[in-house]
Amino acid sequence: MRYLVVGCGLSGGVVARELAERGEEVTIWDRRDHIGGNMYDYRDPESGYLVQRYGPHTFHTSDKSLYDYMCRFSEWDGYILRCGAVWDGEYTPTPFNFTTIDTFFPEAEAAEIKARVAEVYPGRETVTVVEALGSEDHVIRGYAEYLFEKDYRPYTSKQWGIPPAEIDPSVLKRVPLRMSYGDRYFDDTYQVMPRTTFVDFFRRLLDHPNIAVELGVEALDRLRIEDGRVVVDGMPDVHVVYTGALDELFGFVHGRLPYRSLEFEFRRSDQDSFQPAPVVAYPSDPEVVRITEYKKLPVQEGDGTVYALERSLEYEPGKGLEPYYPVLTEESKAVYEGYRSMAESVDNLSFCGRLADFRYYNMDQALRRALELAATL
Numbered sequence: 001m002r003y004l005v006v007g008c009g010l011s012g013g014v015v016a017r018e019l020a021e022r023g024e025e026v027t028i029w030d031r032r033d034h035i036g037g038n039m040y041d042y043r044d045p046e047s048g049y050l051v052q053r054y055g056p057h058t059f060h061t062s063d064k065s066l067y068d069y070m071c072r073f074s075e076w077d078g079y080i081l082r083c084g085a086v087w088d089g090e091y092t093p094t095p096f097n098f099t100t101i102d103t104f105f106p107e108a109e110a111a112e113i114k115a116r117v118a119e120v121y122p123g124r125e126t127v128t129v130v131e132a133l134g135s136e137d138h139v140i141r142g143y144a145e146y147l148f149e150k151d152y153r154p155y156t157s158k159q160w161g162i163p164p165a166e167i168d169p170s171v172l173k174r175v176p177l178r179m180s181y182g183d184r185y186f187d188d189t190y191q192v193m194p195r196t197t198f199v200d201f202f203r204r205l206l207d208h209p210n211i212a213v214e215l216g217v218e219a220l221d222r223l224r225i226e227d228g229r230v231v232v233d234g235m236p237d238v239h240v241v242y243t244g245a246l247d248e249l250f251g252f253v254h255g256r257l258p259y260r261s262l263e264f265e266f267r268r269s270d271q272d273s274f275q276p277a278p279v280v281a282y283p284s285d286p287e288v289v290r291i292t293e294y295k296k297l298p299v300q301e302g303d304g305t306v307y308a309l310e311r312s313l314e315y316e317p318g319k320g321l322e323p324y325y326p327v328l329t330e331e332s333k334a335v336y337e338g339y340r341s342m343a344e345s346v347d348n349l350s351f352c353g354r355l356a357d358f359r360y361y362n363m364d365q366a367l368r369r370a371l372e373l374a375a376t377l
């Protein structure tokens with residue numbers, strides 16, 4: 001038996017490595033011209049700064065076994081990501097914290113909000129926005145409503161292209177408010193960046209005599225599903241691990257799965273610093289969702305700076321866009337279930353990854369899922 005892994009991102013790379021270490025022969029195809037999927041990074045040819053083509057990535061997890069797995073293939077340095085948002089000309093850290101309250105409210109009002117929070121949520125480091133919006137305390141609710149109007153409402157509708165009320169609550173529920181001056185973006189035990197590059201991590205992950213990587217290969221041109229099996233040109237008796245989108249794989253027979261895409265516009269500047277943090281959201285800008293300043297992710301020394309403006313738009317297949325964020329609604333989940341059961345009924349097909357599972361996975365979640373799948377093959 002031979003294995004074909006479609007997709008050379010974290011999910012495909014990890015499944016391939018696990019199979020290869022068990023003595024299996026694995027071919028990986030990716031339609032892109034590089035390894036690493038959305039974690040791909042490279043040196044900007046003019047400035048020399050390391051940038052990430054598909055948006056800012058920091059590896060974070062509280063699961064030591066996942067961190068240890070990443071350490072097998074790269075050295076990592078601790079890096080505490082700090083993010084922020086700007087509106088009314090003022091910068092605040094995100095998740096919103098006591099600095100946010102001090103920045104946007106007069107002193108007496110700010111003191112009252114912080115006092116109410118301490119009383120209503122004693123000992124809590126974070127509270128979800130949804131919880132604060134539903135609070136019976138009118139001061140806390142007022143604070144949450146202010147943030148909702150200034151940030152969450154414009155940001156969410158720009159990011160998702162739909163009114164916030166229609167967004168699956170699982171997306172909004174995750175958003176925390178900090179009940180302190182703490183300004184870490186993530187709370188996980190391990191928060192790291194590769195000492196060199198994410199691509200170096202992938203080079204070592206894929207560096208195994210049983211793994212062959214072929215780039216610039218569109219799998220859909222070379223495989224089809226016939227009589228409950230995936231048939232791959234030139235590969236009889238193959239098991240396929242698919243990490244692309246299932247609606248594409250099945251020719252959209254149940255309709256399209258909705259995704260949001262992103263457009264990244266890279267700019268260089270002679271300024272030493274463009275913004276106060278590496279990743280800053282601009283909720284009141286009519287188009288730009290957020291800007292990542294790569295010089296600060298993590299800190300790189302040098303002249304000038306490089307940053308990428310991020311605009312969110314609807315994903316449409318065949319238009320040169322990438323599907324980034326699944327739009328999770330009751331309807332889209334039902335459509336996905338149709339594809340999932342089709343995929344499960346194909347004998348020699350397995351699937352995992354953020355596209356094939358139609359889930360928003362952080363890297364550690366994609367890694368866990370890939371390891372679990374590989375264990376079953």
Ligand SMILES: Cc1cc2nc3c(=O)[nH]c(=O)nc-3n(C[C@H](O)[C@H](O)[C@H](O)COP(=O)(O)OP(=O)(O)OC[C@H]3O[C@@H](n4cnc5c(N)ncnc54)[C@H](O)[C@@H]3O)c2cc1C
Pocket residue numbers: 006007008009010011012029030031032036037038039054055056057058059060217218219220243244245324325352353354355361362363364366
């Ligand atoms: C803007 C952004 C920021 C993020 N930041 C973070 C972060 O800070 N921390 C974090 O933990 N996670 C972050 N993530 C999530 C992270 O990118 C994913 O968890 C991870 O990349 C998932 O890997 P994957 O292999 O499942 O998917 P991908 O990286 O998308 O890989 C799938 C690959 O399959 C290929 N493919 C698909 N279909 C086909 C086909 N038919 N033929 C050939 N090839 C195909 C694609 O070209 C792609 O390379 C971020 C995601 C985005 C979009």
